[in-house]
Amino acid sequence: MLTQPSHDVVVIGAGVVGAACAYYAARAGLRVAVVDRGPVAGGTTGAGEGNLLVSDKEPGPELDLALLSTGLWRDLAEELGAAVEYEPKGGLVVASAPAGLDALRGFAARQRAVGVQAEEIPADGLPALEPHLAPGLAGGVRYPQDAQVQPALAAAHLLRASGADRHLGETVRALRTTAAGAVCGVVTDRRELAAAAVVNAAGTWGGEIAALAGVHLPVMPRRGFVLVTEPLPRIVRHKVYAADYVADVASGSAALQTSAVVEGTPAGPVLIGASRERVGFDRTLSVEVLQRLAAQAAALFPVLRGVAVQRAYRGFRPYLPDHLPAVGADPRVPGLYHACGHEGAGIGLAPATGLLVAQQLTGDPTALDPAPFRADRFKVVGPAGTEPPVTDRGEA
């Protein structure tokens, strides 16, 4: 190609992860374009709760990424101000029985060893933190690093702050490659964008972009529902969930799991999430899921029994079989980078993901070892249903 590329990098995807990639790449001095077939935050980002959680992650690569992100979100919140509704309100994980509390205590001790702040709260200390919690709980652990943003606003403001050229409402039809097989740009339904690097931040559709480059990346949708109550005064102060959430989240099963995470929002409504099940892209409302979430929320906060559920929404998490995202250069295709497959933790993990990708793009040393996130870690599977073995990972 004779023409000078107009950009150094094209990011595919205008969700929070793509916006963070654009933001850190632009900050590193690169010329960035962002392409999305829909608007900003049109996929999983727009259906998320905005959880920035370390509390639900066991020690390992994802927790490392989450801890790095925690600090980056604090910096971003200073820059973007109140616009993204950042709230460092902390998480509170509660156990209903002594056995559950013992397990939670052990989990927290292992997290503490790698830098998570976790403070055990005895049963009689819970009312001071959450006055409306159900009586009779065995105790809990407070995680001050857990925080929240409004995810669509976060993506939109990160993207605006990046100054990247936006091509929204344009579908990527193909990736351009050099004779040597390196990716060198994208073809949309309206234009061609040449660049030395392309970042796949297409979320739940990340596997399709990988396929355009001729490589395998088994991203699958994992459906979730969130209940939204009528606006209420601040009756829930933290992100509150039961200790069994962690086990539920980490399951690789396709079957339905629910474990309510309850939290208030600056606008007033209480959010109750989230279920997880692998049912493809089926958008149909599941009454059973709503009922289970409501029952679990009411068990944690009996006061919620008296409020109205005003709406519900659903989304599809980009799920990879080992619950870790694909982040960084693809060893199989020069010029192709991935930033997708964050399942339900994408809002929280976005800044660290964007930073790692930007550091790889510029050849700087990376803040973390990106090896666990390599996109070529999945075997190409034969017949449907023979997924690689599942290891348990957390999720926000």
Added chain:
Amino acid sequence: MPISPSDPTAPHRDPAAVPYDLAVVGAGPAGLAAAVTAAELGLRCALLDAAERPGGQYYRHPAPGLGAARPDRLHHHWPAFTALLARLDTQVRAGRVDHLAGHHVWTAEPGEPWRLHAVVGPAGTGSAVVEARNVLLATGAYERQLPFPGWTLPGVVTAGGAQAMLKAGLVLPGRRIVVAGSGPLLLAAAASLAAAGARVPAVVEAGDYLGYARTPAALGALAANPGKLAEGARHAALLLRHRVRLRPRAAVVEVHGEDRVTAVTVARLDSAWRPVPGTGRRIACDALAVGHGLLPQIELATELGAPTRTAPDGAVALAVDERLRTGLPGLWAAGETCGVGGADLALVEGEIAAREIAGRPVPTALRSARRRRRAFADLLAAAHRPGPGWTDWLTPGTDVCRCEEVPVSRIREAVEELGAGDARTVKLLTRAGMGWCQGRMCGPAVACLSGGGPARPDSRPLACPVPLSHLAEAAPRPSDGRS
């Protein structure tokens, strides 16, 4: 069992009872006609309606306690309604129709049988699950609103709301009432208000009435619906008698007043509904009744993925075949849900749907009546489709979403600076449409300001708010082994 009451006020049913043959959602003209026809053909029916008394929005009538001596004076179609009520009464007594009043269906689960989940009672304290082999959606329509500066002032009411106040409560929203917006409802509302003693200084219609009769096809549709012409003539005569001025191709572009309406500014519109500069004229009044036609209320079906069509008035309606089947097995639709067309059409469609569901032949006359009335409805709809230029009468500070107090400027910022390209994203970034009415009031305006291409059904997974305790109590126990 068809009903599983969770409170003592819900109707009691034999637990061994089988699902209903048909559950009709909505007891307006379409739903009433369908329920009585189906029952007369031998089907066991449930007729669910959010209101306590049958009739829907159209056959709204004074509460018995008000002692209205002549409710028929508010209605030219009163005899048709009383006849339907008498047939309903017969079927209820015969045990073929259970009239489940005060049942607001919040979701429908497809299957054999279908399961309708309802919130019950005026305070929403009860709940019920109704099972039926077929479901007919006759949920009617709600008013389309377009914002303008000052539309949140006390004294501004919806045109349908003004009529409802009059029909149900025998009260007027003011003494000197300007009626504005677009659509056939305006003439009916103005006629009712004037007949009830209000002074109506002007009916301000954004569309062009003469537009109806400009094409041969339109003339044909008019000629085929003489009843509609007579109805229009009746309204016109009444308005003339009360010295009501009709101002076509004009709109209220501003409302004046401190604590409540004292005047409105009316401006002429060009063919794209853009206000023509320099044509503004003030009209003193103490109330404004405004509406821009009706929108089908179809979220129960669209949440399930039922196919839709865009009607000539720009509204999203359910797509049905000639038998009134939606795209989902066992789900049928009649009346306004298939595209707004008025009570006469709704009655015909309700009857056709009931006959189809019962597997009985549909008389040719009924089919041709439907085709004729649909053609007329499409003609009217096209004449009242809002032009894209209406957004010119907005100011940056005009509230678009009243529930969440989101002004025009924030929506424009979301679109122009933050990358929102459709109504859903505007909602996520501004909260427009997230309030109590769930976008029923601001939905069309937000969609228009978002520039998000062709109309799409609003997403409303819960058709009405549901007490959390209902959901929690109905949750399967862990011992159900369903996890």
